[in-house]
Amino acid sequence: MTHHAPASVTKVRKALSVSPLKTSAPLGAAMAFMGVEGSMPLFHGSQGCTAFALVMLVRHFREAIPLQTTAMSEVSTILGGMENVEQALVNVVKRAQPKLIGLASTGLTETRGEDMIGDLKLIRARNRELDDVVVVPVRTPDFSGGLEMGWGKAVKAIIETLVPEEKAPSSQNRVNVLAGSHMTPGDIDELRDIIACFGLEATILPDLSGSLDGHVPDTWIPTTLGGTTLDEIRAMGWAKATIAIGEHMRLSGETLETRTGVPTTQLDRLTGLEAVDRLMTVLSQVSGRPVPTRLRRQRNQLVDALMDSHFAFGGARIAIAGEPDMVWAYATLVSGMGAQLQAVVVPTEAPFLSALDTAEVVVGDLEDLADRAEGCDLMIANANGRLPAHRAGVPHFRAGFPIVDRVGSNHRVTIGYRGTRDLSFTLANALMDVHEAHGTHGQDEQGGYGHTPITLNTEQEG
Amino acid sequence: MISDRIASVFNEPDCDKNRAKSDVDRKKGCATKGLTPGAAAGGCAFDGAKIALQPVTDVVHLVHGPIACEGNSWDTRNVGTKGPMIYRWGFTTDLSELDVIGGGEKKLYRAIKDAISKYDPPAVFVYQTCVPALIGDDIDTVCRVATERLGKPVIPVNAPGFVGSKNLGNKLGAQALLDHVVGTLEPDDVGSTDINIIGEYDVAGEFAAVEPLLERLGIRIRACITGRSRYVDIAAAHTAQVNMMVCSQAMINLGRGMREKYGIPYFEGSFYGIGDTSLSLRTIAKMLVERGADADLIDRTEALIAEEEAKAWAAMAEYKPRLEGKKVLLYTGGVKSWSVVHALQEMGMEVIGTSVRKSTEDDKGKAKRALQQNTTGKMGELFGSIPNGEMYRMFKDGEADIMLSGGRSQFVALKARTAWMDINQERHAGFEGYAGMIEMVRQMDIEINNPVWEQVRLPAPWDEVPVALTPVHTASAATPLAGAAE
Numbered sequence: 001m002t003h004h005a006p007a008s009v010t011k012v013r014k015a016l017s018v019s020p021l022k023t024s025a026p027l028g029a030a031m032a033f034m035g036v037e038g039s040m041p042l043f044h045g046s047q048g049c050t051a052f053a054l055v056m057l058v059r060h061f062r063e064a065i066p067l068q069t070t071a072m073s074e075v076s077t078i079l080g081g082m083e084n085v086e087q088a089l090v091n092v093v094k095r096a097q098p099k100l101i102g103l104a105s106t107g108l109t110e111t112r113g114e115d116m117i118g119d120l121k122l123i124r125a126r127n128r129e130l131d132d133v134v135v136v137p138v139r140t141p142d143f144s145g146g147l148e149m150g151w152g153k154a155v156k157a158i159i160e161t162l163v164p165e166e167k168a169p170s171s172q173n174r175v176n177v178l179a180g181s182h183m184t185p186g187d188i189d190e191l192r193d194i195i196a197c198f199g200l201e202a203t204i205l206p207d208l209s210g211s212l213d214g215h216v217p218d219t220w221i222p223t224t225l226g227g228t229t230l231d232e233i234r235a236m237g238w239a240k241a242t243i244a245i246g247e248h249m250r251l252s253g254e255t256l257e258t259r260t261g262v263p264t265t266q267l268d269r270l271t272g273l274e275a276v277d278r279l280m281t282v283l284s285q286v287s288g289r290p291v292p293t294r295l296r297r298q299r300n301q302l303v304d305a306l307m308d309s310h311f312a313f314g315g316a317r318i319a320i321a322g323e324p325d326m327v328w329a330y331a332t333l334v335s336g337m338g339a340q341l342q343a344v345v346v347p348t349e350a351p352f353l354s355a356l357d358t359a360e361v362v363v364g365d366l367e368d369l370a371d372r373a374e375g376c377d378l379m380i381a382n383a384n385g386r387l388p389a390h391r392a393g394v395p396h397f398r399a400g401f402p403i404v405d406r407v408g409s410n411h412r413v414t415i416g417y418r419g420t421r422d423l424s425f426t427l428a429n430a431l432m433d434v435h436e437a438h439g440t441h442g443q444d445e446q447g448g449y450g451h452t453p454i455t456l457n458t459e460q461e462g
Numbered sequence: 463m464i465s466d467r468i469a470s471v472f473n474e475p476d477c478d479k480n481r482a483k484s485d486v487d488r489k490k491g492c493a494t495k496g497l498t499p500g501a502a503a504g505g506c507a508f509d510g511a512k513i514a515l516q517p518v519t520d521v522v523h524l525v526h527g528p529i530a531c532e533g534n535s536w537d538t539r540n541v542g543t544k545g546p547m548i549y550r551w552g553f554t555t556d557l558s559e560l561d562v563i564g565g566g567e568k569k570l571y572r573a574i575k576d577a578i579s580k581y582d583p584p585a586v587f588v589y590q591t592c593v594p595a596l597i598g599d600d601i602d603t604v605c606r607v608a609t610e611r612l613g614k615p616v617i618p619v620n621a622p623g624f625v626g627s628k629n630l631g632n633k634l635g636a637q638a639l640l641d642h643v644v645g646t647l648e649p650d651d652v653g654s655t656d657i658n659i660i661g662e663y664d665v666a667g668e669f670a671a672v673e674p675l676l677e678r679l680g681i682r683i684r685a686c687i688t689g690r691s692r693y694v695d696i697a698a699a700h701t702a703q704v705n706m707m708v709c710s711q712a713m714i715n716l717g718r719g720m721r722e723k724y725g726i727p728y729f730e731g732s733f734y735g736i737g738d739t740s741l742s743l744r745t746i747a748k749m750l751v752e753r754g755a756d757a758d759l760i761d762r763t764e765a766l767i768a769e770e771e772a773k774a775w776a777a778m779a780e781y782k783p784r785l786e787g788k789k790v791l792l793y794t795g796g797v798k799s800w801s802v803v804h805a806l807q808e809m810g811m812e813v814i815g816t817s818v819r820k821s822t823e824d825d826k827g828k829a830k831r832a833l834q835q836n837t838t839g840k841m842g843e844l845f846g847s848i849p850n851g852e853m854y855r856m857f858k859d860g861e862a863d864i865m866l867s868g869g870r871s872q873f874v875a876l877k878a879r880t881a882w883m884d885i886n887q888e889r890h891a892g893f894e895g896y897a898g899m900i901e902m903v904r905q906m907d908i909e910i911n912n913p914v915w916e917q918v919r920l921p922a923p924w925d926e927v928p929v930a931l932t933p934v935h936t937a938s939a940a941t942p943l944a945g946a947a948e
Contacts, residue, residue, distance in 0.1 A: 014576065015555060015569045015570075015572035015573040015575075015576060016524070016553060016554075016555065016572070016573035016574075016576040016577055016580075017529075017553070017554050017555070017556040018551055018552065018553055018580075019536070019537075019551055019552045020529060020532060020533040020536060020552055020554060020556065022529045022533045022556065023529070023530075023533050023534050024528070024529050024530035024533060024534055026530065027530070027534055042500070045592075046506045046592055046623035046624040047497065047502045047503075047504060047505070047506050047623070047627075048505050048506025048507075048508055048509045048531070048623035048628075049506075049530055049623070050502075051503070051504060051505040051506065051509060051628075052505075052509070052530060052531070052534040052535040053530070053534055054870075055535070055538065055869075055870070056534050056535065056538075058869065058870065058872075058873070059538070059869070062873070063873055064850070064873040064874065064877070068500050068501070068502070069499070069500075069502050070499045070500070071497045071498065071499045071500075071502040072624055073497065073624055073625075073626070074622075074624045074625050077592070077596065077624050084499040085499070087498070087499040087500060088499035088500030089500065090500065091498060091499060091500030091501045092500040092501075095500070095501060106530065107527075107528040107530060107557075107562075107592070107593045108592040108593060108596065108623075108624065111562055111592075111593050111596050111597060112596060141528075141559070142528035142529055142530040142531075142593070143528040143529070143557050143558055143559050143561070143562050143593065144558070144559050146529065146533075216877055216879070216918075217877065219854075220850060220851045220854035220855070220874070220877070220878075222850065222851060365556075367551075384536070384537055384552070387537070387547070387550060387551065404538075
């Protein structure tokens with residue numbers, strides 16, 4: 001990587017957030033619980049907290065989403081919500097028979113200062129019908145952090161609830177993967193295949209590829225359709241190694257290592273040549289096998305793809321917004337092929353992004369992105385970027401969460417040599433459409449740089 | 463006080479459901495049912511207030527709360543209105559932990575100020591949510607002070623999520639319009655044929671199929687509340703002659719309030735379905751004439767209805783051969799579903815049932831009578847809410863060929879490899895008026911007869927009964943050759 005001065009990571013100080021980039025921490029926690037088999041997330045809050053998250057998840061994944069609520073009212077909020085938690089747990093067990101309930105608090109119940117975890121002990125003691133269900137409580141006030149934080153907290157809570165605190169004898173061919181929220185179901189499938197190439201078996205937590213990959217089951221299942229099984233999670237202490245992917249998985253990786261002694265390798269991303277090389281090194285070491293021919297061939301294809309694509313990226317100006325680890329993966333990929341990061345916006349604090357090759361990383365919203373995106377060749381942002389992109393007159397490439405107006409985004413593969421290759425091509429093609437529409441690269445025939453809003457053939461203005 | 467406001471909404475004298483209740487039940491309110499922890503579905507009061515008012519396209523809708531309330535939901539409800547886009551931008555105070563500790567009122571004031579200086583809207587609507595309500599942020603006072611100091615109307619919408627259901631929120635939103643907006647502007651062009659349409663959200667721009675009909679009759683829409691309206695339209699809505707209440711469940715308090723405060727009579731009608739559209743036009747004409755409009759309006763209306771109905775039925779008849787005999791499950795909130803039922807039956811479709819979850823007793827009666835009209839002779843059922851598992855079974859067992867519902871139950875149909883069409887507020891096609899019914903039938907034809915359904919129901923080769931390989935069938939399949947050997 002090229003060396004440059006660290007970017008400043010600064011929070012925009014303003015009272016009014018316009019076109020929010022941030023989604024809530026409970027939503028992130030719900031998404032993580034979706035990656036566990038037979039699970040049902042449950043928000044301890046007003047029913048609207050659940051309804052909004054539910055609709056957003058349904059629209060993004062295009063799947064039925066199990067998600068329940070303790071349906072707090074004004075009165076129960078003032079008197080305390082323990083009864084609502086109790087009733088909700090009993091009802092969910094009766095109606096859906098989940099194996100795991102992910103109980104996430106919200107801004108409403110955290111403002112009142114509920115002792116949800118203490119209450120849970122009492123509730124379990126007096127309701128024997130809850131004996132067979134694992135309940136994972138996680139504190140996710142809406143006013144603290146966003147999607148990544150909620151996801152990370154939920155994964156950590158799952159580990160603390162299910163993985164025994166003991167050093168177990170390690171199995172020769174098992175590895176744990178702690179997957180970040182920026183990984184699509186397609187990414188998870190790809191990673192499992194890569195790991196299998198080394199003769200290893202992976203326990204991936206959370207595993208959205210089993211639950212939200214859009215398969216058509218033979219019967220109706222009221223909980224998640226698939227995902228990491230509880231037995232797999234309980235056995236994570238038997239693995240030979242753990243790989244944590246993304247900065248927001250660091251804490252979960254450390255927690256798992258502390259509990260079990262299984263060594264964790266922290267990988268910042270799995271997108272980009274160097275990043276995938278590091279994954280290969282780890283897997284080769286853990287398995288004791290050389291990198292298989294098939295993957296070596298893929299690496300070679302990626303090298304070629306980077307060269308073919310870089311012409312489109314060189315000098316191109318990119319505006320990008322999203323959750324920090326998604327931004328890190330995309331931004332390093334495009335700046336690694338010579339693009340300039342003109343505007344980088346994330347919803348929550350992320351000091352590690354100071355390593356990006358740009359002057360400033362803004363902690364803000366999509367208004368901040370639009371304000372800084374003028375003259376850019378491409379805006380990379382979630383579906384909500386459509387209006388800001390239009391305002392800034394910049395073509396919009398959809399990435400991140402949510403993507404509600406495109407199909408197939410859950411199968412987009414962005415990791416590994418093959419995924420990086422395809423993502424480079426897709427982004428380069430988007431840029432080539434832009435260059436085509438603008439005339440020559442940089443300046444057009446008329447000598448101007450036409451920033452009228454244009455429509456990419458794949459990314460239509462909504 | 464919010465509790466007084468809620469009590470007054472619960473007391474709604476014009477609500478059919480409410481009238482049927484005992485005094486004790488009425489005090490309990492309409493929001494308590496359905497909120498079972500662990501078995502609840504649907505939005506909160508804030509959600510209801512927001513969606514009722516969001517279609518006012520030129521104001522800033524500012525949500526005072528932590529990120530979940532706006533960050534998880536913004537820009538999900540678009541109206542078809544051309545013009546200002548400010549309503550789609552998503553504004554929130556995004557309260558942080560520090561705000562929760564220190565109070566959010568100052569931040570809210572600064573946010574209002576920023577919104578006005580940056581976007582210059584005619585007004586700002588401020589939505590209260592649970593967390594600031596709990597810490598005691600007084601949005602009514604902040605809005606009053608902001609209105610005085612900043613010189614623009616700043617309207618408090620006091621419907622934090624935990625006070626109740628989405629439906630209650632609709633009414634609280636309507637109440638905010640009645641209390642703070644309607645009657646604040648005197649227009650200089652008041653006419654004898656001005657009407658308001660209340661509870662019309664202009665989903666997918668569908669009101670465009672209705673407005674020209676009214677225009678042809680010389681009827682002017684003063685305010686369409688809230689789809690297609692600008693702030694000033696609603697501010698001047700008190701000058702209309704007649705109010706039409708499209709969705710009485712949502713905003714009845716606004717209609718009644720305007721009748722009491724400004725003497726504007728209202729009626730309940732619908733633009734979904736051929737018969738209902740005609741009836742609504744007829745009623746508007748009759749009421750306008752009663753209020754002093756020229757009497758020939760009635761004849762002109764009848765002429766228009768005759769012409770449009772004939773055109774619509776003729777256009778729809780083309781689709782009949784492709785829809786005849788197909789079975790439909792109509793799964794909506796159930797409000798006014800009978801008008802759609804009638805159109806489907808005219809196409810020779812069998813409506814196997816319709817849900818009446820949110821309907822009044824009167825509505826249920828009408829829906830029941832409508833279901834008796836199935837041309838197949840088989841009467842459809844009235845459903846409450848159908849559990850997902852049961853609904854899935856119905857499709858798997860072939861009890862319906864298509865479901866018309868909202869997006870939430872979409873995947874129950876799709877997972878059962880059954881056709882589905884959106885008739886909820888997120889849809890992209892307009893179904894109102896005569897043209898809308900034709901469009902609905904056209905869309906159903908496209909969906910139900912899409913060749914994809916045959917494809918996706920094909921068994922995988924490995925799931926097929928291996929006909930050719932079993933000994934018995936091998937013999938029969940090979941008969942010609944075997945015959946030669948015999």
